[in-house]
Amino acid sequence: MSEKKFSKKHEWVSLDGDVATVGITKHATEMLGDIVFVEVPDAGKAVEKEGQAAVVESTKAASDVYSPISGEITEGNKAIADDPGSVNTDPEGASWFFKLKIKDKGEYDSLMSKDEYDKFCKENPS
Amino acid sequence: MGFEEKRVIMEVQKTALYNYHKNLGAKFVPFAGYEMPIQYKDGIVKEHISTRTHAGFFDVSHMGQFFLEGDETLIESLEKIIPADLKNLKINHSKYSFLLNNEGGIIDDLIITRTEKGFCIILNAACKENDIKQISQFLKKHHKHLLNNDLSLIALQGPKSVEILEKLIPGVANLKFMTGNNFEYDGENLYVTRSGYTGEDGFEISISNTKVEKLIDYLISNKVKPIGLGARDTLRLEAGLCLYGHDLNEKINPVEANLKWAIAKKRKEVGGFNGWEKIKNLLANGSKKIRVGIKPDGKVIARENTKIFSSDNNEIGFVTSGTFGPSVNAPVAMGYVKSEFSEVGTSIQLEVRGKKYGGKISELPFYKKSYVK
Numbered sequence: 001m002s003e004k005k006f007s008k009k010h011e012w013v014s015l016d017g018d019v020a021t022v023g024i025t026k027h028a029t030e031m032l033g034d035i036v037f038v039e040v041p042d043a044g045k046a047v048e049k050e051g052q053a054a055v056v057e058s059t060k061a062a063s064d065v066y067s068p069i070s071g072e073i074t075e076g077n078k079a080i081a082d083d084p085g086s087v088n089t090d091p092e093g094a095s096w097f098f099k100l101k102i103k104d105k106g107e108y109d110s111l112m113s114k115d116e117y118d119k120f121c122k123e124n125p126s
Numbered sequence: 127m128g129f130e131e132k133r134v135i136m137e138v139q140k141t142a143l144y145n146y147h148k149n150l151g152a153k154f155v156p157f158a159g160y161e162m163p164i165q166y167k168d169g170i171v172k173e174h175i176s177t178r179t180h181a182g183f184f185d186v187s188h189m190g191q192f193f194l195e196g197d198e199t200l201i202e203s204l205e206k207i208i209p210a211d212l213k214n215l216k217i218n219h220s221k222y223s224f225l226l227n228n229e230g231g232i233i234d235d236l237i238i239t240r241t242e243k244g245f246c247i248i249l250n251a252a253c254k255e256n257d258i259k260q261i262s263q264f265l266k267k268h269h270k271h272l273l274n275n276d277l278s279l280i281a282l283q284g285p286k287s288v289e290i291l292e293k294l295i296p297g298v299a300n301l302k303f304m305t306g307n308n309f310e311y312d313g314e315n316l317y318v319t320r321s322g323y324t325g326e327d328g329f330e331i332s333i334s335n336t337k338v339e340k341l342i343d344y345l346i347s348n349k350v351k352p353i354g355l356g357a358r359d360t361l362r363l364e365a366g367l368c369l370y371g372h373d374l375n376e377k378i379n380p381v382e383a384n385l386k387w388a389i390a391k392k393r394k395e396v397g398g399f400n401g402w403e404k405i406k407n408l409l410a411n412g413s414k415k416i417r418v419g420i421k422p423d424g425k426v427i428a429r430e431n432t433k434i435f436s437s438d439n440n441e442i443g444f445v446t447s448g449t450f451g452p453s454v455n456a457p458v459a460m461g462y463v464k465s466e467f468s469e470v471g472t473s474i475q476l477e478v479r480g481k482k483y484g485g486k487i488s489e490l491p492f493y494k495k496s497y498v499k
Contacts, residue, residue: 033169033356034169034450036427036457037425037426037450037457039426057427058170059170059171059356059360059449059450059452060164060356062427062429062479084425
């Protein structure tokens with residue numbers, strides 16, 4: 001597995017060969033609050049970079065989850081759809097959202113590093 | 127939760143506890159012209175559960191505490207716009223009621239309490255200015271009225287409320303649900319009612335702005351958690367209680383809102399209040415649409431404005447409040463459907479993000495109330 005990269009929309013990506021794993025960041029879960037509903041994409045669905053790919057809802061509101069990278073979905077994480085609260089406990093580990101086969105590794109390379117993302121969050125508090 | 131502000135507010139107001147909330151780690155949102163805590167550090171679900179299992183306090187000082195004084199003619203005046211039996215309301219007893227317009231539409235929902243000299247009405251924050259205008263049309267010159275902004279209003283809700291408050295203010299344990307009384311606290315008078323908006327036993331305490339921090343210090347020392355608007359919404363929705371501006375508005379009447387129980391029996395027969403002709407007709411013949419409880423089959427949350435369809439795909443209504451109910455451990459909603467689809471157990475479909483999900487008309491409340499009667 002490669003190092004995690006981060007998007008401005010608070011998703012993380014890790015890469016294993018040409019298969020990327022995508023989830024939402026700890027910072028995102030802290031902003032959302034208690035997560036009570038998750039919808040993940042089915043295998044075979046094509047997603048564009050920054051296109052809507054999944055849905056996450058907290059007690060407060062519904063939010064779209066975007067794919068920071070384009071490709072074809074190979075798996076949605078059904079475990080988090082069954083237990084949405086698990087996203088709050090392990091957002092950057094077991095509670096990933098989906099995996100996809102990527103087309104362009106350049107999209108991954110252009111994302112933020114951990115340090116860059118932490119700085120981005122500090123500069124853009126919401 | 128739709129906490130959007132519909133009116134243009136020139137200046138944001140704050141309650142006397144604003145800085146106190148800040149120190150407790152509150153996240154604020156603009157609500158009805160006030161900066162109000164939506165949640166604290168624990169988050170909505172924990173706040174909700176601690177209210178149901180222990181006790182929580184809510185700063186509801188943004189609500190209007192409207193006092194009226196007058197003779198017998200005050201009752202006649204108020205009964206023209208409020209369909210409660212005010213003549214027979216005993217001193218220190220409260221009723222849930224409404225202000226009605228000429229069409230029987232609900233201008234606001236409220237709690238009215240008979241006091242020694244008249245009445246106290248608790249009004250929704252977003253409506254209070256207009257409410258006072260509407261009520262004033264019916265008042266006589268010698269009736270006195272005051273929106274008292276020197277008072278805070280604190281709701282203490284949850285099964286431990288009585289034990290905790292009785293230690294501080296002896297006598298409150300004797301109050302029955304929807305009654306109140308004057309008590310002495312720290313050398314001042316305060317007014318306590320046994321009431322609330324969560325489905326739990328609890329109290330609403332009207333206390334001067336200068337003493338309210340001391341009261342909250344005491345509650346916190348008894349492990350009472352601060353509860354924000356977020357959990358207030360999940361608690362009241364599980365209890366099947368309406369939120370004005372969402373489940374109720376000026377175009378909805380009490381029969382459609384499934385609140386005809388809140389119109390006094392005598393007033394239903396004799397009338398004499400705004401919109402009675404229309405309401406009389408609806409009471410006899412039923413309304414075309416009616417407020418119902420809704421339970422989605424799965425985990426999907428049907429939020430406000432979600433369209434409701436029949437099982438054969440005809441649009442039959444819309445959701446007015448919808449969230450995840452932490453005590454029910456499932457999504458819950460309320461909305462309006464055509465009356466022929468209002469029977470409990472009726473299968474419906476909810477359109478969320480363009481997809482239809484199954485659901486059922488459900489009994490209200492979703493969570494059993496535990497009031498002390």
